[in-house]
Amino acid sequence: MSECLFCRIVAGEIPADEVMRTDEVVAFRDIAPQAPVHVLVIPAKHYPDAMSMSTADPQLAGHLIKAATDVATAEGLEGGYRIVLNTGDDGGQTVHHVHAHVLGGRAMKWPPG
Numbered sequence: 790m791s792e793c794l795f796c797r798i799v800a801g802e803i804p805a806d807e808v809m810r811t812d813e814v815v816a817f818r819d820i821a822p823q824a825p826v827h828v829l830v831i832p833a834k835h836y837p838d839a840m841s842m843s844t845a846d847p848q849l850a851g852h853l854i855k856a857a858t859d860v861a862t863a864e865g866l867e868g869g870y871r872i873v874l875n876t877g878d879d880g881g882q883t884v885h886h887v888h889a890h891v892l893g894g895r896a897m898k899w900p901p902g
């Protein structure tokens with residue numbers, strides 16, 4: 790059994806509120822939402838972060854971004870949204886399976902914290 794939390798969600802071993810699943814990616818609602826819409830989009834295949842994924846499989850990186858924008862459309866975020874890939878300790882990454890946050894439903898601030 791994988792020790793990676795998000796691999797376990799992909800495998801269906803841990804429940805998640807899924808909004809999309811394809812062969813390449815899974816999208817589910819964040820357990821601690823930071824906006825009215827807060828969905829995580831992850832590749833089914835494990836890569837620890839954005840750099841390792843985009844180096845090994847740039848096509849998958851494209852799938853991830855396409856899926857994130859598809860989620861935003863499906864969630865009705867016509868007014869705009871933010872896609873975030875926290876990467877590494879300084880980037881604030883806490884789960885080491887690459888994931889894109891799709892945040893929307895409120896006006897975002899800049900700069901981020």
Ligand code: AMP
Nearest residue numbers: 805818819820821875881882883884885
């Ligand atoms: P990051 O800090 O960028 O690594 O983001 C990890 C995200 O995963 C956080 O926003 C957490 O709230 C979220 N998270 C952690 N565990 C779960 C879970 N079991 N289901 C859904 N989201 C989770």
